[in-house]
Amino acid sequence: MSDYEDLGMFIDGEWTAGSSGERQAVVDPATEEVLAELPLAGAADLDRALEASRRGFAAWSGMSALARQVVMERAARLMDERRETIARICTLEAGKPLVEARQEVDFVIGVTRWYAEEGKRAYGRIIPSRFPGATQMVMKEPVGPVAAFVAWNFPGLNVIRKVAGALAAGCSIIIKASEETPGTCIAIARCFEEAGLPAGALNVVFGVPDAVSRHLLGSPIPQKVSFTGSVPIGIHLQKLAAETLKRCTLELGGHAPFIVFDDADIDAAARLAAFLKFRNAGQVCVCPSRFFVQRAVFDRFLDAFAARAQAISVGCGLDETTEMGPLIAARRIDAMERLVQDAVSRGGAFCTGGERLGRRGFFFAPTVLVDVPDEAAVMREEPFGPIAPVVRFDDGEDVIARANRVNPGLAAYVFTRNGARASMMARRLEAGLVGINHAGISTPESPFGGVNGSGYGSEGGIEGLETFLRVKFVSELRD
Ligand code: NAD
Secondary structure, eight states: OTTSOOOOEEETTEEEOOSSOOEEEEEOTTTOOEEEEEEOOOHHHHHHHHHHHHHHHHHHHTSOHHHHHHHHHHHHHHHHHTHHHHHHHHHHHHOOOHHHHHHHHHHHHHHHHHHHHHGGGOOOEEEOOSSTTEEEEEEEEEOOOEEEEEOSSSTTHHHHHHHHHHHHHTOOEEEEOOTTSHHHHHHHHHHHHHHTOOTTSEEEEOSOHHHHHHHHHHSSSOOEEEEESOHHHHHHHHHHHHHTTOEEEEEOOOOEEEEEOTTSOHHHHHHHHHHHHHGGGGOOTTOEEEEEEEGGGHHHHHHHHHHHHHHOOBOOTTSTTOSBOOOSSHHHHHHHHHHHHHHHHTTOEEEEOOSEESSSSOEEOOEEEESOOTTSHHHHSOOOSSEEEEEEEOSHHHHHHHHTTSSEEOEEEEEOSOHHHHHHHHHHSOOSEEEESSOOOOOTTSOBOOEETTEEOOBSHHHHHHTTEEEEEEEEEOO
């Protein structure tokens, strides 16, 4: 496939097929055709990456913050020049519509530029000393080499949130992007390489995920682990990290409530609901997945929402008219069918959708369900797909209790024109990100992350830089 990326691993400043001889097919989820074969790392390759990250850390952290900024901005410029190429790679491997892939690349560039700037502001502080003649300084230092693992749903964004944050702080990083969507990460890494990043500051590896993480986290070299993916794998990695006391940032699952009060702009809420729910075929960790609508406006919201869901054109992401692409793999179709069957067996009913579309490609219809009890699996487990259960609620207390019943607390959305109610909801919802009357919860400059079972530690904003810094206190007395 000529449009697709030439796949390899990036270790110690060189592109390599590794020494294991193992390969894994990368599949286009829209056609089920093999795009390319991805080389996988063996233990020797991972050892090389670890040693390279140690040297890369010395080189990169030894440069001035201003010099690091120049390299990162050059990388962002290269990404900008290659925007369309990278977007097509992203669409081919992840299935998302080109328009979404282009937006993702723009976000990747935005994050890179923002962190290029912000790396200069890793300020410490001076503490007025209680010891006469002493200067007391709080210094911020990069934590050291980082090991990162990310999911496939945003092949560029998940990668850059870790890479740009780590590099801005002066850390080196070994990243294992998803074996299902390696091309976007590789295309981004090429931009950093050509921008003049020192060898070893960024290493990209692929492999058998559990073997790679056990190997990297078993080493004393990485000082930090950053993971974006599911809750069970996050818990597993935190346990592995504990053995060598590495600090962790865990961006895990969500199950966002989307709460519409009867005083909201119902049509605007329904429009946004459909956009957010079916973007990337629902494979978004902050995607709304439980729709609570106040009883008086339930029918109006449902009619508008379901009409939009029915009108979505589903197809290959490369087709410019496509609004929703396929799911990433056959296992996600199985998951959708299981959730739908469970909901229906518990009294839920279809408003629209509910089944696989076609026999080639992993397409599933935009699905709206009603009368789904809170006990149904889809109300408790993150669907990570295009299924929207819409249920009624009576008052604020009722909906807060139901929204907070599910443990992962990543995003929540509230629609109301009542300011007092809006701030009460923002305070009481158990979530790391709350959108009120809109969805602007993810930007390069704002902290992004969950609470409770959704993990901890932010990416984005100054908080995302802090997670790659450590504190040193120096108290100095001079003659
Ligand atoms: P997953 O946890 O199985 O896989 C996610 C990634 O982790 C994949 O790239 C996989 O290769 C890798 N992985 C799997 N096992 C690993 C191991 N033992 N060591 C190292 N890496 C390993 O999740 P999934 O079901 O494929 O992805 C969807 C999940 O990711 C959802 O729960 C979603 O909410 C979550 N997610 C969260 C965010 C966020 O920012 N909070 C963003 C995207 C996805």
